[in-house]
Amino acid sequence: MHAELSTHTLSSVPALALRAGRPGAARQAGLTADPLGVDGVKMSYGRNEEIFGEGEPAVNLYRVLKGVVRTYRILADGRRQIAEFFLAGDVFGLEAGQDHRTSAEAVSDCEVVSIRRSQLAERAMADSPTGHKLWGLTLHHLRRSEEHMLVLGRKNACERLAWFILDMSERIPAPDRVDLPMSRQDIADYLGLTIETVSRTMTQLQDEAVISLPSCRQVVVRDRRGLSDLAA
Template sequence: MARTRSVPYRKVTPISLFSPEDEIFAQGERAGSIYRVEFGAVRVYRLNSDGRRQVVAFHLAGEMFGLEAGATHSFFADALVQTGLTQAGLPDEISPELLMLALRSMIRAQEHLLVICRQSAVEKLVAFLMDMVERQGGLEQIDLPMSRIDIGEYLGMSIETVSRSFSKLRDEGLLRFHGARKVELLDIETLKRLCR
């Protein structure tokens, strides 16, 4: 969906490496850089006051993130798997491309909203899968760099419901698993119809 390769970098750093769970930035920290995922995957989340985590976004290779409205980050970001990032300060001139990045992030958040509201568990999961397919180049076999917990926190449902929904789709012959983190989509047409 929101491809973000077109935003120009200034002072691009060498690739820095992050292991799973390594923090990239924390809520409240001073912002001012944008990041690009060179390889691996990132999750962006927020902690509610009662300690529950809400995953706001995942970012895959080629995508950019880290733009903030204020001087400080409103979210946490960490690596899901071995991940390489480059980092750049914001350009002095606010470029049209930067504005586009912000607007696309907004659209993505609103799309996410549409998915989460008023959809059943299976529908949400299918929408998530279709999004992942698109962002991984449309191949029928996709990697899920995130755990079931992450998926649940992203879609607003329990891990058990995530798992049960996967099983349901598998039993209906729509998915095939190769381990828990590799999925093959067996009938993309039917799946597309499922997410309305």
């Protein structure tokens, strides 16, 4: 039923280890009934092995049977923010859209059940349009808060503010003239900064000519590309 070969065992056997440490080399090991009421496929992953990568189509949902899994995002320069650790019993891989917004890796050797998303969707959504919409909303919030975590955990003041202005500008009708509805204190508390740092960084962005500030509540995006670069 279950292949008794742990990846750890494998790694002491050079010939096989090559396959175990490589993404996609995880082995299918049997069928398991899931608490969600859908059968899944049992898989094994070695330490640091990738389970899915950012940007890949999200075809499966996963539940941890043994071991620990981390999900994370990485910035261009290598800074990494781990969103969550998943222990035995935890479900991960929930996504609002078609693709994974985070990567997932095995922290230790582990076993997971993978469940086809389409199988769940078919059961969960078909019956109840209201439930489906609610779920979609929640996934959307989750996605945003994972992005927010990356910002809070790994970005500096300039990157945070650039990201904030871009985000706000994309959520309103006229994207190049942002009327900030909130105070500096609100922005500071959203970005995990102080009001003074927000203020200083605002003028710094203005000095660098990526934005201009007709008033403290109005931001004009002068160089969207430049702002985007600064957001890292």
